[in-house]
Amino acid sequence: MSEQIALTGNEALALAMKQINPDVVAAYPITPQTEVVQLFSQFVADGVVDTEFVTVESEHSAMSATVGASAGGARAMTATSANGLALMWEIVYIAASTRLPIVMPVVNRALSGPINIHCDHSDAMGARDSGWLQLFGENAQAAYDNVIQALRIAEHRDVMLPVMVNMDGFIISHAVENIKPLADQDIRDFIGEYQPAYSLLDPDQTTTYGPLDLQDFYFEHKRQQVDGLEHALEVVLDIGREFYQLTGRDYGYFEKYRLDDAEIALIGLASTMGTAREAVNNLRKEGIKAGLINLRLFRPFPVQALREALQDIKVLGVMDRADTFSLNGGPLFGEIRNTLFDFGNKLKIVNYIYGLGGRDINLSDLEGIFRQLLEVKENGKVKQLVNYYGVRE
Amino acid sequence: MVKLKDLTKNKGLLSGGHRLCQGCGASVIVHQALQVVENPVVIAVATGCLEVSTTIYPFTAWRTSFIHNAFENAASTLSGVETAYRSLKKQGKLAADYNFIAFGGDGGTYDIGFQALSGAMERGHRLLYICYDNGAYMNTGIQRSSATPWGANTTTSPVGKVIPGKKQYRKELTEIIAAHNVPYVAQASPYHWKDFSRKVKKALEVAGPSFINVLSVCPRGWRTAENKGMEITKIAVETNVWPLYEIEDGEYHITYKPKKARPVIEWLKPQGRFKHLFAEANTGMVEQIQQHVNRRWQKLLKLSGQAQ
Numbered sequence: 001m002s003e004q005i006a007l008t009g010n011e012a013l014a015l016a017m018k019q020i021n022p023d024v025v026a027a028y029p030i031t032p033q034t035e036v037v038q039l040f041s042q043f044v045a046d047g048v049v050d051t052e053f054v055t056v057e058s059e060h061s062a063m064s065a066t067v068g069a070s071a072g073g074a075r076a077m078t079a080t081s082a083n084g085l086a087l088m089w090e091i092v093y094i095a096a097s098t099r100l101p102i103v104m105p106v107v108n109r110a111l112s113g114p115i116n117i118h119c120d121h122s123d124a125m126g127a128r129d130s131g132w133l134q135l136f137g138e139n140a141q142a143a144y145d146n147v148i149q150a151l152r153i154a155e156h157r158d159v160m161l162p163v164m165v166n167m168d169g170f171i172i173s174h175a176v177e178n179i180k181p182l183a184d185q186d187i188r189d190f191i192g193e194y195q196p197a198y199s200l201l202d203p204d205q206t207t208t209y210g211p212l213d214l215q216d217f218y219f220e221h222k223r224q225q226v227d228g229l230e231h232a233l234e235v236v237l238d239i240g241r242e243f244y245q246l247t248g249r250d251y252g253y254f255e256k257y258r259l260d261d262a263e264i265a266l267i268g269l270a271s272t273m274g275t276a277r278e279a280v281n282n283l284r285k286e287g288i289k290a291g292l293i294n295l296r297l298f299r300p301f302p303v304q305a306l307r308e309a310l311q312d313i314k315v316l317g318v319m320d321r322a323d324t325f326s327l328n329g330g331p332l333f334g335e336i337r338n339t340l341f342d343f344g345n346k347l348k349i350v351n352y353i354y355g356l357g358g359r360d361i362n363l364s365d366l367e368g369i370f371r372q373l374l375e376v377k378e379n380g381k382v383k384q385l386v387n388y389y390g391v392r393e
Numbered sequence: 394m395v396k397l398k399d400l401t402k403n404k405g406l407l408s409g410g411h412r413l414c415q416g417c418g419a420s421v422i423v424h425q426a427l428q429v430v431e432n433p434v435v436i437a438v439a440t441g442c443l444e445v446s447t448t449i450y451p452f453t454a455w456r457t458s459f460i461h462n463a464f465e466n467a468a469s470t471l472s473g474v475e476t477a478y479r480s481l482k483k484q485g486k487l488a489a490d491y492n493f494i495a496f497g498g499d500g501g502t503y504d505i506g507f508q509a510l511s512g513a514m515e516r517g518h519r520l521l522y523i524c525y526d527n528g529a530y531m532n533t534g535i536q537r538s539s540a541t542p543w544g545a546n547t548t549t550s551p552v553g554k555v556i557p558g559k560k561q562y563r564k565e566l567t568e569i570i571a572a573h574n575v576p577y578v579a580q581a582s583p584y585h586w587k588d589f590s591r592k593v594k595k596a597l598e599v600a601g602p603s604f605i606n607v608l609s610v611c612p613r614g615w616r617t618a619e620n621k622g623m624e625i626t627k628i629a630v631e632t633n634v635w636p637l638y639e640i641e642d643g644e645y646h647i648t649y650k651p652k653k654a655r656p657v658i659e660w661l662k663p664q665g666r667f668k669h670l671f672a673e674a675n676t677g678m679v680e681q682i683q684q685h686v687n688r689r690w691q692k693l694l695k696l697s698g699q700a701q
Contacts, residue, residue: 023480026473052480054472057512061469064462064509068473071460072435073487074480076473090463200435200458200474201481203489210461211448 004180009172012140012179013079013105013165014039016147018049019187020103023074023194026054026065030084031117032169033107037079059084063091070100071209073199075151077102081169082109082123089127095162096131097225098209099197101154102162104132105147108270108321109169110357118358119169121269121321124298125331131225133163133232134299136269141179143167145249146296148182151191152239158231160197164299168271170358182247190246229300236297253302255294256309258284262291264373265310267336268319269295272354272361276319279366290370295332303339310340315348315373321355329353329386348376354389361390400428400590406436411454412446416619418609418626419443419525421583423496426523426605429590430597433457434492435478437471439501440464442532443525465505467495468513468522475518492597493520498609499540500530503566514573514602521596524566525609535614539564542634543685544678545666547614552669557678562685570604571640577603579639579648584627588637588648595639608635616665625663632660633690638697645697654690657683 007015014036017025025044029037044053054069056062062078069076080088085106095102111122124134135150137143143165150163167173182190198207213221233253240251255273258280259265266276273294283290293309310316320330328334333351340347352369355361369389376382406427413420419442427434435458438444444461447454462470471493481487497506502524510522529547530536537550543562546552550559571578576599581589589607596603608629610622617625629635630649634657637649658679661667670678694700 023484024473024476026476050480050484052476052483054476055516056469056472057508057515061466061472061509061512064466064469065473065476067462068437068460068470068475069477069480070473072474072477072481074477076477091466094462200460201478201487201489201491202458203433203487206456206458208448208453208455208459210459211450211453212445212461213450217450 004178006176007140007179008035008174008176009140009143009167010035010107010174011039012144013147013167014043015181016144017077018043019182019184020075020077020148020151020191021049022051022077024054024066024069024076025051025078026056026062026069026076027078028056028059028062028080028084030059030081032109032173033079033081033084033105035173036105036107059087060091063088063095066102067091067095067098067100070102071098071200073196073201075194077104079105079107081107082111085123085127086111092127092130092132094210097221099160099225099228100162101160103147103150103154103165104162105143105165105167107169107173108166116357117169119171119321120356120358121166122356124164124166125322127164128299128331131161132299133161133229133297134166135163135296136166136298137296138271138274138294140167140172140177141249143172144179144181145243145247145251148187148190149239149243149251153232153235155194156235157197159228159235161225161228161232166270171271180247186246190243232300233302251296253295253297253305254309255296257292257294259291259293259309261289263289263314264317264370264377265291265293265313266317266319266366266369267293267295267332269298269321269332272319272321272366275361275363276366278363279370282363282367283370288370288374301335301339306336306339307343310347313347315350315377317369317373318349318351320351320353323353323356333386348382350376350382351386352389353386359390365390403428406430406434406456407447408454408456412449413442414613416610416612416622417442418527418583418611418622422523422525422607422609425583425586425589426494426593429594430492430494432490432492434494435460435471435474437461437467437474437495439467439495439497439506441498441501443496443498445532464501466509467497467501467506469509471495471520472513472516472518475520493518495520495522497522497524498531499524499526499528499538500532502526503539503564511573514570514575514604517601519601521593521603521605524604524606526606527609527611527614528563529611529614531611531614540566544670544682546669547666557669557675567604567606571643574643575602575604576600576642577639579605580635580637581605581607582626582630582635582637583607583609584623585630585637585649592639614666616668617663621663625660628655628660631655632657633686634660636690636693638693645693647693647697647699657686
């Protein structure tokens, strides 16, 4: 184990990539991910990694070249944000259906339009049905730890699917935090030497990637992707346990905070949940039984574990930093209501769509949201199911 | 030197039994190109006729490693494979030598895949990109591309009551790729198989990106008889509609010069897509095409130092 150092979120991601030392990185700079690409280019220029870096002309080519490199038997990575992810979109799906274990940090930023460079989750949520695993992390440490674990999850033979590691743009990517990186050797031991399942560059056999797959087999292949995601539910926990033994840092599907005796709770993703933890502490001092779930695994969605975790909650607030424009709540809200529909208890659920385009959410906002949940608990009525929180109307 | 006798003995890397149309130029081009490849090769193919007809799961006609990713990214995909190769070689994880060849139609090359191709060429990957240029989006049913000749009838540049086919001249992609300062660029035709295979060999020998643009007959799109493809491909060269040349480190060389150029009408006449040019209402269009071909040929002579 190495010492604690101060890094920005982007520096932490770049450090993780450096220590992983992938065979190939193909990436295109985009705010707020740019620093990751710059730092990694410097590692390549200084010869401190073995990686061949492909300075592609677009994110579409970044994902295309990453797919090519991965199919060529390389451990291959890329990284992006917002519109970059949107430009990749076509190949993001192909990467998953081709079962390539690519790990991609996504520094979350609002998706245009209007154009905006600040944090929300509309970019990641646009890719939620692509077949990738999606991990979210609250801070730079979580992003760093998630990248390392993502590699093992993706490459696990029972999974063989790409993983998106999400980290909040600017709020985390550009803020300096103390993090505890692993020693290079610990990472090398943890991730091991990459052994591709099938490589275009296998001298002993030819390999075909991307054939035309019509009515006879397409459906079976999509079903196999689902199998991979089902297996991932187990693998995520196994790798998390192994990582805990190495670091003492505990990762599963989600973090439960003061939830055991809680009556009201929030569930949400990423940096907001750090602030929400503080709100829980403040409310607890007043004797209010508040708690939270900081969700790490969004794809696949850990349905069973969430049902168990939420069984004694009376009122749940669902925090969405993206909208679905369905007029039926945000993406996480949809998942949660779907998860709890058959639950058979009296749990009330309220959706808060917040923070779009980087709109700040602070401690008093989150305390206020908890107080609204408390009101619902006391009078048994949800006044407004879907709330746009913090917007001028 | 490639010998015809050797070529006929070599069973090739693209097997029969694929589902390309009768008379299609693409399989002939692939077959000729791969005859001269000595190393194991990784093939990337853009979405298009060649791709959908040769790898219908669970079958493949390719006796090579093969990747298809999407329509517009054969070049960037193969640049990823080639980078994996360099990385693994450098690290001592791979011993074998490989060649990398991408095939794309004019849709996947001139148009939707143009950016990816330009990027891959500029970055200097050691790969050969071969465009089988049949002058339209044939796979989706003969829509115009930027490689479609002026005046041609396609389903999105149809001959109508007021517009007589495509209104733009084709883009000179071969020259555009040469402007990337890549070491080897050429234009070829499968009728001139010896010239083509020599160009493929040269392309694979250069230590950088290479590009060969090959005229590929499409009986469906050109409205020509299935058994006339090679003859029409030959006429394209004899009329200077499709000159054979190469650009080595920026130097132009014409590799075949017709003794006396045949008139373009001989190229246009056998093709149904140009039928309307001979209608009374369109008098002058054939002459306009002839003028354009003449101008292009003069320019090529200048570029190759054969004219002032």
